Amino acid sequence: MRTAVVVFPGTNCERDVVYALGVLGARADLVWHRETDLSSFAGVILPGGFAHGDYLRTGAIARFSPVMDSVKAMADAGQPVLGICNGFQVLCEAGLLPGALVANRDLSFICRPVHLRVESTDSILTRSATVGDVLEIPLNSYEGNFVVPEADREALHTVLRYSDAQGGVDDDANPNGSFHNIAGVANRRGNVAGVMPHPERAVEDLLGSTDGRILLESYLASLAPIHV
Amino acid sequence: MSEPIHRQLGMTDGEYDAVVGILEREPRPAELAMYSVMWSEHCSYKSSRAWLGRFPTEAPWVVVGPGENAGVVDLGDGWLAAFRIESHNHPSFVEPYQGAATGVGGILRDIFTMGARPIAVWDPIRFGSLDDPKNRYLFSGVVSGIAGYGNAVGVPTLGGEVEFDDVYAKNPLVNVMALGLLRREQLVLSAASGVGNIAVLLGAATGRDGIGGASILASASFDEASAEKRPSVQVGDPFEEKKLIEACLELYDRGLVVGIQDLGAAGISCATSESAANGGMGMDVDLDRVHVREADMTPGEILMSESQERMLAIVTPEDLDVVLALAAKWEIDASAIGTVTAGPQLKVMHRGELVAELPAASLSDDAPLYHRPVAVPEYIETAWATEVELDLRDVPNVLLQLLDDPAIGDASWIYEQYDHQLFLNTVIGPGHDGSLLRIKGTDKGLAVSTDGNGRRCYLEPRAGSARLVYEAALNVAVTGAKPLAMVDNLNFGNPEKPGVMWQFTESVEGMSEACEALGIPVVGGNVSFYNETDGVDIFPTPVVGLLGLADPMPQSPPRLDRAEDGMDLWLVGDDERDGDLAGSAVARVLGAPHVGRPASPDPAAARSAVETALALAHVAPVLHDVGRGGLAVAVAEICIRSGVGCDLMEREASSWFEESPHRLLVATAKEDGPPAASAKRIGTFTGTNIDFGTHGSVSVADAASTWRQAIPRRLH
16 A cells, blocks of 8 residues: 655655655655646655745645645545645645644744644544654744634644643743644544654654654554544 | 956956967957956965865775865765865855855755765854844844755755854855765766767756856955945745756756756856866857846856856757756756857857857866965964963853853754754764764765864964864764765965965965875865955864764764763873963953964874774764863763763863863763773763862753853844
8 A cells, every 4th residue: 555755846855754654664656746646545645845945835836736636535535645844734725624834933943853742543643642642753844833713723633732741731842833732633534634743754763763653653554544 | 437347357457468368369248257257266266276286185985086066985885975065155244144045055056966966064154243233143144044045955954063253243154065975876077078969058047146246256355335246146046956956866867968067156157168178178059048037138147147056967969858858847947058069169159149259178277376475474473472361260150151152052043943854864963073974775874074263273274274174083983984085165364465375375284284194085175265354354264074984883873962870971082281272262252362372283192082982982872072162161061961960070270171182072881991091080970060179060950051042142
């Protein structure tokens, strides 16, 4: 069961995602954004980077890339669709996830490991984890500040929140000003998920953390149509 | 009467006469523009070339030495590394964000021109004091520019170094080093060959930006009017560069290029003439084929434009359609602008008119070569005759002042703005002595350290420059990597002053001697002269970029944060030397007169320290070079990062801050005993204080908060 990793012009984490899935024994193929047929794939990941240079607004042009119709079709069919960092921004712009990601509270790029607390396991990103687990995963973004309109808040399906090392969620543990410390969300069905930090950067001890494994393993375990 | 055009372009009358001699006629306007830039200091190295031959450049593992776009060394098992260092000093002073950003973009092109995928960037940067708002603007602008371009282009920035000194206030130094990785069969060179082959211009459209950047900005001194030179600063587009990288790497993979050259200083005129000259060929170029941003550009503007994100590929006529299709796939523009000829002339047409016809090689090979006068500057005699006098008895207080220094304090305000993890290679990232990257699928690791020390080099350019090489060697050795090859960025003042030329020649000699002592070849470099504003020269500031190879790479390389309660702290290296406070960090931070003569290095001790570090890197949890701020700062850095105190043995107060070279700190478990025969135990990690015995103590918490706030508290 193969994963499509979508490459927009300006995407840069595509090889890292393929590599990390490979470390976990799974296969993934790079797919150029002009591809329109993803029918041979069981799931799709939109990786991090700067799709179309992030021009106009992050994800604003990428949502119109030809591949996005197939991504939407997979989402509708209940197949796993995961957006990481810039991929999360694209999914929000495409209307597959609620909210949007805007400039960090301090208006500067943040590249450092952060702690995340698992809030829900009803998603392709967290199904193998346990609620309350605290994971250390690198954050790497300028527009990582999650905002969501009033109307969408009640139905919001939060899966990961920024916390301290003990799992405490407060302002001090919020690196970028995200609403309710939100780092990851899913749709109601749980098959479409977005996460701001990079789980693919935390799969080997040599690089500092293996806490990203549980998230990618959740995704891999979802590679059959799921019915949450 | 206005100045003759050649003088406005920065050429001397003698240089103009040389052009007339080559062409046997008066140059056309476009030709004069081409010579003026290609013969500028920045492009021709006319003041430095006579001395650069001193550097040792050969070793069995050198694949490409100085002269190409980047140096290339053999890592074994078919792997090669390409690396280079460059400066973007003057553009960054005029426009910090774009100056720094285009510096990153430019050096990346030098790397992927060689066939390598760029995998990391380092940025050694220097500014005036952060107490001045102008310097804060320059510093934060440069960091944003590096982050903005580097992050978006998708190449991690692994750190570098930072210094603050008012000598850089009107002439900040923004150097950038890049590293690329490639398989041996992917190596590409710049030479054009094959009569009838096509020159294809790839990437961004050519506009009016950056015209004369190399000659006007990079090759002249600065004064009040320099802000008017802002139109000479190029504007970068990392998105365009990212697409260009991917397109070029695919062109190489598919064997579609005969040769390739990036467009940097002097744009199309440099790229076409260098490709042709390097292949011993000529080229016919048609400027009407160039994709431009504005319709009415003059031929001179098209030729000299330094618009960013462009490459010139030489391809066969049979492959042309495939190459254009591949460019279209990556959504970059491409135009066939020229044809390789038997030479030796470079002929440039514009709207049916011949605008330039000159021997391609004359732009580089016939460039002027100056043997400028050299004389010991006046300040040296006085400085060397004066002792540094400092009251260092209050050790804890002096240490806190050092930790509060923005050049010594926590640099995470800088490097957390850089993506330093992309590509999943970063084993040791910023904030340590040297960076360490693994090469996936192998047991190998690559280490890099960039090192400069303008204050020490000002007082003793030869010893100071040699010590940079030794320090960089130790910084890579503590990660387990053997020093392999070096590049250097020689930032100096006005070469027309004999004292500056003395600093330069002494520095080259010192670095060369150290490279010879350690068997390190120099595979590339850059000279940045005219770092002078309002008649004041910067300190001579050579910056070395050293590449090391760890094979095998330690599975758990030493880190600063791995000291634990109960471990012993050892000092390896000569602890009996006379004090070395001249040019030291403590002398600067305490505001002492800038005098004294820094200690000379000891090549045998340097070799021994590197060998010891290489052996210990596979076993010791902590291994740390003693550098800026001496022993006290080195110990404090381990305590802060590891979150543990240290009981230190008695020693003379000043010896905590002296910066004698070739010394290492090692932490080991108590039962392991001395880590090396020459090791001397100087303390034990325990408790929550850094305890200097009778000199007093400071809590790790206070040290840490001072250290963490050193940069942020000056910015907010």
